[in-house]
Amino acid sequence: MSCWVCFATDEDDRTAEWVRPCHCRGSTKWVHQACLQRWVDEKQRGNSTARVACPQCNAEYLIVFPKLGPVVYVLDLADRLISKAGPFAAAGIMVGSIYWTAVTYGAVTVMQVVGHKEGLDVMERADPLFLLIGLPTIPVMLILGKMIRWEDYVLRLWRKYSNKLQILNSIFPGQDTFCWIGCPVPRIPAEASPLADHVSATRILCGALVFPTIATIVGKLMFSSVNSNLQRTILGGIAFVAIKGAFKVYFKQQQYLRQAHRKILNFPEQEEWTRSTDHD
Structure with missing residues (x-):
């Protein structure tokens, strides 16, 4: 038998570990465990949980890992949760940054249009909820008006x-x-x-x-x-x-x-x- 990755035979290295991971027959039936591991690494590109299938018969490879200890299991679970929540957290931070930038711009615009002291006096007497809703609408209305x-x-x-x-x-x-x-x-x-x-x-x-x-x-x-x-x-x-x-x-x-x-x-x-x- 020969490896379909490196084309070496069992006579070239009698100590190598062989595996038949899919439904293929003939020359593509057997492959070195080490060669297949390198090939799987190339396909996964650092994502160890990605599924990999045979390029000939499209059968999914059965990949198993050693059992994790309780500490490693918790850390691995936390890492997966952070990876999934990362994009949503980044989007929330981006939206929050845009919102508070709009609030700041609205406050500066009020002081610029009405006057510094008068603007501060108006915002101090206004309802905080009204300011949180009204100030960010100032740049939005300016953009809509410009359009x-x-x-x-x-x-x-x-x-x-x-x-x-x-x-x-x-x-x-x-x-x-x-x-x-x-x-x-x-x-x-x-x-x-x-x-x-x-x-x-x-x-x-x-x-x-x-x-x-x-x-x-x-x-x-x-x-x-x-x-x-x-x-x-x-x-x-x-x-x-x-x-x-x-x-x-x-x-x-x-x-x-x-x-x-x-x-x-x-x-x-x-x-x-x-x-x-x-x-x-």
């Missing part, structure tokens, strides 16, 4: 009623190549989804989280005469959204018209191609 792309709705309305908005071409100068609104386009270009790539998603996330800071800065610059921090921040946020939206609408319409007027040129004839190449 509302109101500029796209404005663009659709303008394109739909473009014939009535011819006056806008005189408001936006610099349209030498094509008019901004009101002129027919040769084709309707395809527009990508706002969340089609991870870059847009990260821009939405970062823009939403930094919005309270921007609103506070714009409010101090444009509405310094307003005494209330809350009112000044709200006015600053509205002004920033309006100004940024106007520029974004203008920019997207320019991209839209540029794509609509795109042309594909004819491929030059062979003589023209050769002449231009020789000239170069």
Whole structure:
């Protein structure tokens, strides 16, 4: 007989231990115990409890272990429980970290918008349960609000009623190549989804989280005469959204018209191609 792993025969090593672990017959019936152990180790890849079957007849190998002592049995059981509970514990830690990060961000945002002293006073007088529920919703609402792309709705309305908005071409100068609104386009270009790539998603996330800071800065610059921090921040946020939206609408319409007027040129004839190449 010969080993189907190392192809050695019983005459090569008479002291080797042999085993027939499956239903195979013929040349694949017998195998060295040591060779099969190494092969099983390769298949299990460190997981001693993984099942291994014969590659020819698919019969599962009967693998037994020596009996464990009480201490080793308890330790082995604890190790298995930890291995199974590890992913759930990691997920819980991740969710908890995100939650408390959102709570901290919400508290900082309240103090930034209302004012440091006023914000602390409001949170000290508020119900703790309300804070634990309300503060983490602040970043969530900011992200959801950032996902509302109101500029796209404005663009659709303008394109739909473009014939009535011819006056806008005189408001936006610099349209030498094509008019901004009101002129027919040769084709309707395809527009990508706002969340089609991870870059847009990260821009939405970062823009939403930094919005309270921007609103506070714009409010101090444009509405310094307003005494209330809350009112000044709200006015600053509205002004920033309006100004940024106007520029974004203008920019997207320019991209839209540029794509609509795109042309594909004819491929030059062979003589023209050769002449231009020789000239170069």
